[in-house]
Amino acid sequence: LMVWLRRTTHYLFIVVVAVNSTLLTINSGDYIFYTDWAWTSFVIFSIAQSTMLAVGAVYYLLFTGVPGTATYYATIMTLYTWVAKGAWFALGYPYDFIAVPVWIPSAMLLDLTYWATRRNKHMLILVGGTLVGLSLPLFNMINLLTIRDPLEVAFKYPRPTLPPYMTPIEPQVGKFYNSPVALGSGAGAVLTVPIAALGAKLNTWTYRWMAA
Numbered sequence: 001l002m003v004w005l006r007r008t009t010h011y012l013f014i015v016v017v018a019v020n021s022t023l024l025t026i027n028s029g030d031y032i033f034y035t036d037w038a039w040t041s042f043v044i045f046s047i048a049q050s051t052m053l054a055v056g057a058v059y060y061l062l063f064t065g066v067p068g069t070a071t072y073y074a075t076i077m078t079l080y081t082w083v084a085k086g087a088w089f090a091l092g093y094p095y096d097f098i099a100v101p102v103w104i105p106s107a108m109l110l111d112l113t114y115w116a117t118r119r120n121k122h123m124l125i126l127v128g129g130t131l132v133g134l135s136l137p138l139f140n141m142i143n144l145l146t147i148r149d150p151l152e153v154a155f156k157y158p159r160p161t162l163p164p165y166m167t168p169i170e171p172q173v174g175k176f177y178n179s180p181v182a183l184g185s186g187a188g189a190v191l192t193v194p195i196a197a198l199g200a201k202l203n204t205w206t207y208r209w210m211a212a
Contacts, residue, residue: 014060014069018076042144045101046137046184051195053077053103054132057110058124058199067115074107096148102139106132121200129196133188141181 057070078100085098113128114120 011064011072014064014073015076017056017060018073019080042137042141042180043184043187046140046180047133047188047191049101049103049140050106050133050136050188050192053106053136054110054129054192054196055199055202057107057132058128058196059202061110061114061124062121062200062203065119067111067119070107070110070114071104074103077103094148099144099147102143103136105139106136109135125196125200126193129193130189132196133190133192134185137181137184137188 053074057073060073061067061069063069081098081100085100088097089095109131110124110128113131114124117123117127
């Protein structure tokens, strides 16, 4: 019974933290901000989402030691964001008002790396972190191409609570980055690895705290 309670508590804990980390992952804060600036700040958001997903997923993957935990973590984040999307839709805003980032495929690659390397922590950090950084911008760009232009929605449905300095600016197409996916993937692949290592280190600190 105690083992079952402990495992149940672990997974409920993952749900709570995944929900909160979703808020940190979107601009490391705001669904609306992500939607408005999805095109102009795609590289920045790619890095933010890759690193935030990796630190949480690696932490819980090593905490449970069960391949599939990262996908579970990303699924909770996705469901929680869809709930927020539904809430805004219920308020009368269009379906495309909220763009839900794609985390699950990258988290699956993380799980696959952990499983294929026989639960090797270092390979999870190096290979898994690189795969998350490389893949997430690609999946997110495909996702954004399937919805109405976020900038069009941003200008058509202004936010009454949005400060003037956060008002979306029409980008100069072609003058920002030649390839936001390539730049996002390159930067993400480099930066996600040390952040994944941080997730692993947080795991060590957690065990020390539990043993204290």
